[in-house]
Amino acid sequence: MRSIIDVPYLKDGRWKFLLSVARSTAGTWHADEIELIRQLSERIYMGVERSRAEAALRASEDRKAFLLSLSDSLRPLRDPLEVQRVAVAALGLHLKVNRALYFEVQADGDTVRTGPAYLDGVAALPPLQRMSDFGEVTAQYRRNESSVAHDVLADPLLGPAVTDRYAAIDVRAGIGVPLLKEGRVVSVIGVHQAKPRTWTATDVSLIEAVAERTWEAVERARAEAALRESEALMQALIENLPGGAVFVVDQDLRYLIAEGEAITVAGLKSSDFLGKSIREALQEDLVSEYEPFFRKALAGEHFEHEHKSHEHVYLTRGVPLRTAGGEVYAVLAASFDITARKRAEGESREADKRKDEFLAMLAHELRNPLAAIGNATQLMKYLTHDDATVQRPREVIERQLQQLTRLVDDLLDMSRLTWSKINLQQETLSLATMLQRAVEASRPLIDARGHQLTITLPPLSTQVVGDSTRLVQVFGNLLNNAAKYTDTGGHIALHTAVGAEEAIIRVRDNGCGLSASLLPHVFELFTQAGRSLDRSQGGLGVGLALVRSLVKMHGGEVEAHSAGLGQGSEFVVRLPLACSGDALEHTSAKNVTDATTTIAPRLKVLVVEDNADAAEMLVLILRHKGDDVRLARDGPTALEAARDFQPQVVLCDLGLPGLSGFEVAARLREQPECRGTLLVALSGYGRDEDRRQSQSAGFDHHLTKPVDPEVLAALIDQRRLA
CATH class of the missing domain: 1.10.287 (Helix Hairpins)
Structure with a gap:
């Protein structure tokens, strides 16, 4: 080249490009030549710009068309994995890459699970990887920055360890776009090329747009899946609530859900509830009944409520529904038809x-x-x-x-x-005195079987709080059992130890013992040590069940020990000691002067009894004592006899023909001559309510048949000496 002319093209004061023209011969460039070249440069620039604009327009239209097509493809999908698969396949084909894939970061923030992938000439990635293995790339993700590598081997940010890992999975170029939630990376969409590639800004923005649409579609699919699962769960709940119903109310107490057979039974429909407040949907009495419970659940508490509607009884249980942050946003209530159970x-x-x-x-x-x-x-x-x-x-x-x-x-x-109908007559007792009474009650059986009884009693000052009669019954039962289940001439021991807060009473024998299979059940109702055909020891199998129940009522414990059959048994009762400030109340029976040693007046006694044999024997006993005795067989006869005889003592059966014993007592109390008469009820019924009823009718005492003659004699002698 012998001569050259350079014509720069400037636009808006900026140098856009330079047009250079050369000739092989030397010469001077004329003005018209220079102007021609200048005009040519302007036309060239305008053509290039027009081509660029057309290319950009085509690229933009292609991008829009691709994204629109992708959105159309993702919209009907309901499976999150299918959404991911379709998105990466479309992206891989559009960019003509070797690999496009979706990653999900696990809860630990480091483990990455490989999702669906588009593959073209490269292998699939391992199912699990670690983000921390990719150095600066991971740091970019955590800063919410896309990672772009045109050639991983030439990228100064990547060290040898990272490039080696990329080489192992056939990656020379790639782009990764992260998704962060609450500052934590949760997923990544990436594209890989097996050879170096210069990525354009359009490529990066396209992948970011795809990532955004994919994440939205995945979240929507997951939400829809969760909703379907929730609806299926709700439907299963409703189907398994025969006769029941399920309700969900929001913070304004408006019904969001109302489904179930109970609604139909009440003559209503779900539409009568949905979108309405409980005040709009329910009658006033039901509003006042249920509103406090719903508000309780909105405050974060559970509730349970029984409601009777027509001939049905419903049990409603309610729980608060909370957001991921723990805030209550609604109440779920399920009503169960418990009519059959009730x-x-x-x-x-x-x-x-x-x-x-x-x-x-x-x-x-x-x-x-x-x-x-x-x-x-x-x-x-x-x-x-x-x-x-x-x-x-x-x-x-x-x-x-x-x-x-x-x-x-x-x-x-x-x-x-x-039926929890035993009422304890609690008082402070001397433990030693109470145990002596139990021994006295059991002594006849122990002596009859020739047993040797060893007793260790606590000091008289050792006190417990309880019902004397029931505690004597407890230890009497244990001693009687020891006597019954020990062969003649055996050894029985009653030992007491006193601790800081409790007394420990042990009843031990060298009798038949308890088998290992029976020991755990010995205190159960109707359990007996043996069920042999002859049933030589008798009993109903309720004694030890009674012992356990009565001991528990006194705040104590009872346990059984045995080394096995033929090895004897030991029953241990633990009773709490009375507080040191309690006064000792003596519960021994009042002393009654023996009528045989004191000259006492003869009494008029009226016996009212419809059972001929029982009446005859009782009359003979009383007459043997020297009293003047009359007999009446029914209520009206008793009232007539009382007016004529004016008895000082009336022994009256309760189950009489004509008038009951209660009515007889009430009418006798109305007669002036019988207001001071000793009235004693005789009955086969000995429940606490029977005794209370006797007292209300006017009886002074209630004795259960068969009456202990000594107890009856003591009562009559008290009246005799009064």
Whole structure:
């Protein structure tokens, strides 16, 4: 080249490009040549700009068309994984890359799970990777920056360790776009090229746009999936609530959900609730009933409420629904139709009540003949005390009578305990005195079987709080059991130890013992040590169940120990000691002067009893004592006899023909001549409510048949000496 001309093109004061023209010969460039070249440069620039604009327009239209097509493809998809698969496949094809894929970062913030991928000539990535293995790339993601690498081997930000990892997965160029939620990377969309590639800004912006649309579609699909699961769960809940209903109310107490058979049963529809407040949807009485419970749940508490509607009973349970941040936004309430259960419970209670009444009636009917037998043996004792041929049979009858009476008492006591109808007469007791009474009660059986009894009692000052009668019953039962289940001539020990806060009473024997299989069940109702055909030891299997219940009522514990069959048994009772400030109340019976040693007046006694045998024996015993005795067989006759006879003592059965014993007592109290009369109720019923009813009717005492002759004599002697 011998001559050259350079013509720059300037636009808006900026140099856009330079047009250079050269000739092979030397020469001077004329003005017209220079102007021609200048015009040519301007036209060239305008053509280039027009081409660039057209290319940009085409690229923009292609980008818009691609993104529109992608959105159309993603919109109907409901599976989050399918959304990811379609998005990366479209992106990979559009950019003509070797790999496009979706990553999800796990909860630990470092583990990355590989999702669906588009692959073209490269292998799939491992299912799990670590973000921390990719150095500066990870740092860019955490700054919410896209990572762009045109050639990983030439990128100064990537060290050898990172480039080696990229090489292992066939990556020479790539772009990664992160998604952050609450400052934490949760997912990444990336594209990989197996050879170096110069990425344009358009490429980066396109991937970012795809990432944004994909994330939105994934979240929408997940929300829809969660909603479907929630609806399926709700439908399953409704289907498994026969006769029930499910409700959701928001913070304004407006119904968001109301579904279930209970709504139909009430003659309503779901539409009668949805979008309405409880004040708009419910009657006023139901609003006042349920609003406090809904507000309680909105305050973060659970609730449970029973409601009776027409012939149905519903149990409603409510719980607060919370956002991810823990704020309550609604209340979920499920109503269950518990009508059948309530009916069954009522029938069960009624059956138990009938059983209880039957046991009481049975005891009453048993006690009438027992009373007659008891009175007869007592009379035999008076009339034949020096006849050795009669004494032995009489003693047998007395022992068997005591056993029968104890069986009836145990059965009734267990029934009362089942219904929580035993009321303890609490007082501060001397533990030693109470244990002595239990020993005295059990002594006849222990002596009859020839056992040796060893007793260690606490100091008289050791006190417990309880019902003297019931505690004597507890230790009497344990001693009787030891006597029954120990062969003749055995050893029984009653030992007491006193600790800082409790007394420990042990009843030990060397009898038949307890098997390992029986030991855990020994305090259960109707459990016995043996069920042999002969049932030589008798009993109903309620004694130890009674012991456990009564001890628990006194705040104590009882346990059984045995090394096995033939190794004896030990029962340990722990009772809390009375507080040191409690005063000791003596519960021993009042001393009664023996009528045989004191000249006492003869009493007028009226016996009112419809059972002929029991009445005859009782009259004979009282007459043997020297009293003037009259007999009435029914209520009206008793009232007439009382007016004529003016008795000082009336012994009255409660189950009388004509008028009940309660009515007889009430009418006797109305007669001036009987207001000071000692009225004693005789009954086969001995429940606490029976005693209260007797007292209300005007009786001074309530004795349960068969009446202990000594107790009856003591009551009459008290009146005699008054």
